[in-house]
Amino acid sequence: MYITEVVRPYPNGKSSRCILLRESYRENGKVKNRTLANLTALPAEALEALKHTLRQPTQARATGQSSAAPSADTTAPVVTVTQGLSIGAVATVYQVAQTLGIRQVLGNSPQGKLALWPVIARVIQPGSCLASVRLAREHAACDLLRLRDSFCEDDLYSNLAWLSERQLALEKALFRRHAAAQAVELFLYDVTSSYLEGEQNVLGAYGYCRDKKRGKPQIVVGLLTDAQGEPLSVEVFRGNTSDVSTLTAQVRKLAQAFGCRRITLVGDRGLIKQVGIEALHAKNFYFISAITKAQIETLLKQEVIEMGLFNQPLGEVQLAAEAAGASTERGSLRYILKRNPVRAQELAHNRQLKKAALEKRLHDYNQKLARSRRAQLAVARRELLGYLAKLKLEGWLTVRKRRGQRQFYLIEDQAVLAEQSKLDGCYVIRTDLPAQAADTQTVHERYRDLANVEQGFRTCEASTRGHALVVMLAYKIARYLAHCWKPFDIEVLEALEALKQITLATVHVAGYPAYQSVPTPRPELGQLLSAAGIELPQTLPHLETRVVTRKNISESRK
Numbered sequence: 001m002y003i004t005e006v007v008r009p010y011p012n013g014k015s016s017r018c019i020l021l022r023e024s025y026r027e028n029g030k031v032k033n034r035t036l037a038n039l040t041a042l043p044a045e046a047l048e049a050l051k052h053t054l055r056q057p058t059q060a061r062a063t064g065q066s067s068a069a070p071s072a073d074t075t076a077p078v079v080t081v082t083q084g085l086s087i088g089a090v091a092t093v094y095q096v097a098q099t100l101g102i103r104q105v106l107g108n109s110p111q112g113k114l115a116l117w118p119v120i121a122r123v124i125q126p127g128s129c130l131a132s133v134r135l136a137r138e139h140a141a142c143d144l145l146r147l148r149d150s151f152c153e154d155d156l157y158s159n160l161a162w163l164s165e166r167q168l169a170l171e172k173a174l175f176r177r178h179a180a181a182q183a184v185e186l187f188l189y190d191v192t193s194s195y196l197e198g199e200q201n202v203l204g205a206y207g208y209c210r211d212k213k214r215g216k217p218q219i220v221v222g223l224l225t226d227a228q229g230e231p232l233s234v235e236v237f238r239g240n241t242s243d244v245s246t247l248t249a250q251v252r253k254l255a256q257a258f259g260c261r262r263i264t265l266v267g268d269r270g271l272i273k274q275v276g277i278e279a280l281h282a283k284n285f286y287f288i289s290a291i292t293k294a295q296i297e298t299l300l301k302q303e304v305i306e307m308g309l310f311n312q313p314l315g316e317v318q319l320a321a322e323a324a325g326a327s328t329e330r331g332s333l334r335y336i337l338k339r340n341p342v343r344a345q346e347l348a349h350n351r352q353l354k355k356a357a358l359e360k361r362l363h364d365y366n367q368k369l370a371r372s373r374r375a376q377l378a379v380a381r382r383e384l385l386g387y388l389a390k391l392k393l394e395g396w397l398t399v400r401k402r403r404g405q406r407q408f409y410l411i412e413d414q415a416v417l418a419e420q421s422k423l424d425g426c427y428v429i430r431t432d433l434p435a436q437a438a439d440t441q442t443v444h445e446r447y448r449d450l451a452n453v454e455q456g457f458r459t460c461e462a463s464t465r466g467h468a469l470v471v472m473l474a475y476k477i478a479r480y481l482a483h484c485w486k487p488f489d490i491e492v493l494e495a496l497e498a499l500k501q502i503t504l505a506t507v508h509v510a511g512y513p514a515y516q517s518v519p520t521p522r523p524e525l526g527q528l529l530s531a532a533g534i535e536l537p538q539t540l541p542h543l544e545t546r547v548v549t550r551k552n553i554s555e556s557r558k
Helices: 044-063 088-099 102-106 110-124 129-136 141-145 153-165 167-181 243-257 274-282 293-301 307-311 341-371 377-390 414-421 440-448 450-457 465-484 492-499 523-531 550-556
Strands: 002-009 015-027 030-038 079-086 186-195 218-226 231-238 264-266 286-290 315-320 332-339 397-401 408-412 426-431 503-509 515-517
Touching: 002 044, 030 503, 044 503, 079 088, 088 102, 088 110, 088 141, 088 465, 088 492, 088 523, 102 110, 102 167, 102 465, 110 129, 110 141, 110 153, 110 465, 110 492, 129 141, 129 153, 153 167, 153 465, 167 231, 167 243, 167 465, 186 243, 186 450, 218 243, 231 243, 231 465, 243 264, 243 274, 264 440, 274 286, 286 440, 293 426, 307 315, 307 332, 332 440, 341 377, 341 397, 341 408, 341 414, 377 397, 377 408, 426 440, 440 450, 465 492, 492 523
Parallel strands: 186 264, 264 286
Antiparallel strands: 002 015, 015 030, 079 503, 186 218, 218 231, 286 426, 315 332, 332 426, 397 408, 503 515
């Protein structure tokens, strides 16, 4: 081992000085060097003593002295370097939290510092509060966040309540930072539901469950983002809250808490209905949504739109608000028409798969009727008609009995099929946004951006308001890292898993306090850090904060 000094000049005339502990080794016949520790923070007298210690073996060999013989200077300190906790992933996520302002809005209080750890832990490895505690024992979380007080999962659960009480203030602060960087006038909003296994959640209630888990209480989660999908606010409602009611709550938040004056809210067809539109208009807000298939058919019957418009790249029709039956003072509603050929092919393919399933069921019943005279025709007919209705193929397909035989067959009506499939892949977007504010293409693109909210919901399965806020903040960080690492064609979790390999080196010098040094990462890891704008700290304090699970605490008190 040896000590070297590295001076890096900067264009402004200044320079940085690093003192590194290195060692030489051979690989494939070539001599290479690797950095063991950064000694820049070591006191000058300790550094000189360490240099003296490292020179002892060299002096012994030069004089022929046995390496086992004691040194002339028995008081010279001995240096040991041990591997510490992982620093690469946690430092990366922590610095992104600083870049996005999350660390600043949480504050430097003990609760604010503690609240940041579940956010970081969820980015690195999503899990429960107990999993976050265990993760803190593998990563240098306490030293990096300056967490001096011991904690367990109970402390993290209590901290979620602290977060929930301050959620609105935190979201407002983050929104102000976001709006200061770029004007935000268009918002995307969608809702989802998540079922619960227990019965103790105060927000749990029975309602329409998108997870198809009957008999389970659930919660409803609404996520509000900007046009690019950047999450701005998350809200957890009781499980029996209607989608429209969640919309009015978000409109109030935008108007009162965020102080928005001119915005357009984009929502799905089942979300922005008449009640929601009235709430938007009360705040002088605009909307972009879609209409149902039944509403499209009504417009076709009224000759407001024509089927030929769906064959255009993008068709548009403007209709006076009174003619559309809408209580709006905006003057007119705009309808943007589009056919998705890929979706049309998917629907046609699914229809043929259903037909094949029905034909197989019919074939099985025909074989059963042929084998056994005890099999009843009435029962077979009832089962086949029920299956036909379940597949929603009535009209196009009809089950008939062959005259004089115990057999059934299918009849196809191609005219009915053409009528049922004419709107395959067709959708109509409705908005009251003036054309001078957004053209046809812009309105269409903003509605398609709702997929960004669905992406957020893939990671937003939360059971409490505080947990939902943690999930949203973690999603903000993950989106940022995904954007930075997109050129590398690597998933965020995969990249963070690689960065976990960067661990601290704990330097012990006899007679001096131990400290932790961050080694220089490998080139491939350095590229990931550089792309995200991450600079690892050179040293970290060794706080020795006690992080234990509740079970460990109980055992230690016996």
